Amino acid sequence: MLFLRTSLLAFALLVTNPASAESIKILIQSSPLAGSQYHALSRVRDAIRVGDALTLTREPDNRHDRHAVRIEWNGEKLGYVPRAENKAVARALDAGEKLEARVSGLRDATDPWQRVEFEVYLAL
Numbered sequence: 001m002l003f004l005r006t007s008l009l010a011f012a013l014l015v016t017n018p019a020s021a022e023s024i025k026i027l028i029q030s031s032p033l034a035g036s037q038y039h040a041l042s043r044v045r046d047a048i049r050v051g052d053a054l055t056l057t058r059e060p061d062n063r064h065d066r067h068a069v070r071i072e073w074n075g076e077k078l079g080y081v082p083r084a085e086n087k088a089v090a091r092a093l094d095a096g097e098k099l100e101a102r103v104s105g106l107r108d109a110t111d112p113w114q115r116v117e118f119e120v121y122l123a124l
Contacts, residue, residue: 025121029089030104033071033116035079041115044076045106054101054118056081058093069093071101071118078116089120098123 033041055072062068067090069081081089092099105117 024124025100026124027119028092028099028122029081029085029120031082031085031118031120032113033079033118034082034113036115037112039079040076041078041112044073044078045115048073048103048106048116050103050106052103054078054103056089056093056099056101056120058090060090060094067091073103081120092122 036042052073057070057072059068059070060066065080065083065086067083067086069086069089071078071080080086089099100121100123101118102121103116104119107114107116109115
């Protein structure tokens with residue numbers, strides 16, 4: 001992961017202003033929110049906005065998925081990073097990497113997998 005982080009930093013410095021290197025964020029994942037129908041989304045949906053910050057929390061003892069990463073908005077559990085896409089995020093969090101997440105899309109859809117999209121960034 002250190003090699004990847006260093007390589008990404010070098011690339012980012014090439015394509016951005018070096019003076020702003022303190023605020024470089026690299027998109028590493030864009031996904032739908034999983035499990036939102038079981039958590040607080042229906043209660044807080046009208047208050048959530050595209051661009052809102054999300055909190056990523058590892059749940060290594062989750063009995064359904066040892067790579068589980070919970071997603072919260074303002075302390076409200078919304079759901080999870082999808083199981084098929086959570087290993088890299090889980091490993092990065094376990095390694096102490098600074099990851100940030102935000103809401104990237106909102107839809108009024110009957111399919112819960114289409115209601116919220118989020119992005120995960122590596123902050124360098």
